[in-house]
Amino acid sequence: MWIDLSTLYFLAIGTLLLSAGMLFWEGQSRPKHLRAITCLAAGFGTLAVGCALALARGHLPGALGAIVANMVMMAGYLLVFEGTAALGGHRRRAISLTILIAVGLMWTLSGARGQHAVWNYVSALPIALVSGLTMWEMCRNDSFRALRARRVVIAFTALHTLFYAGRAFVLPVLAPIFGAPLLTAASTVTMYEGVLYSVGLPMALMALFREEAHEQVLTASRTDYLTNLGNRRWFFEEGERFLHTWGVDGRVFLLAFDLDHFKSINDRFGHAMGDEVLKLFARFARRAVGHSAILARIGGEEFAALLPCRSSTEAMALAQGVVSRFAEAVADPDAGLGVRATVSIGLAELGVDGTELPILLSAADSALYQAKASGRNRIVLAKAQPFAVAN
Structure with missing residues (x-):
């Protein structure tokens, strides 16, 4: 079904206003991105005003209607560009102002004879440029890199960029050959693509924000x-993946940690101090086991780590370092907390003490309980004798 140009303009205006309203409403529940989303909503709203002015440009004297409509539409595209940049924590006001001034100069220097060419061909070039910059900002936004909707946003901006680049460079070559019918058809196709853009890009952006919130x-x-x-x-979720990755060709060990006499720390120094001890141990353990290991707090004062080691001797040495150095670090009144706290560790090996994570954790827990019963502040290998740390 072929829709006339005026109807397409009204359709674009309606979808742009609806998209602006929906984005503005979306921004109220996304305080992290409120400024960026408000800018995007303003951009689509401004594009709607630009389309309305383009539809009514014949009612203004001379080329004034085309100039005003094009400038307003450029302002809308630049607001969308600014909003996309703001999602990545950037501001591009200097670039936007430079482009807007360049468009104004383009119209000023075109003269009466060149204004027809500017409206039909040349004005498409800055639109392609700004759409390309919008795509570039989304491509370099690392915070959205893992989200699927990001690719849809990039696809819509890329399509818009290519379409207007074609209008700027290809249409001037073909227009002298095919004449006025081609320009009429190009205007209609432009509005069809504009409606697609006015619906698709805002919907993709809202999908992006909701996917981020879900994540x-x-x-x-x-x-x-x-x-x-x-x-x-x-x-347990990441641990299963870890075992499948590292447990095929290497040796994997599970360390179960439990802070000794933690209740007495809470009772004597207060829960705030107890929380600080937990946070200090978490930071200390993370540095000790390295970022390749899986480290989690699995209970009140209980932690667990999965890590690859070449031998049980290496795993034991790492655990011994945690036991001895944590006690020193937490007791340091300057660098630590100035309280006495120690940790007991149970150590189990994949394949020796269990082939599945729950069984492996149970074996490490049993060794941990033996460490507690043997005097705390020590390491015990599953099914092995206690390995005490010298005080």
């Missing part, structure tokens, strides 16, 4: 709020 909720459900380590759920 944040999912991450929060797997993260311990106090130590910022993974929680028990995360440990």
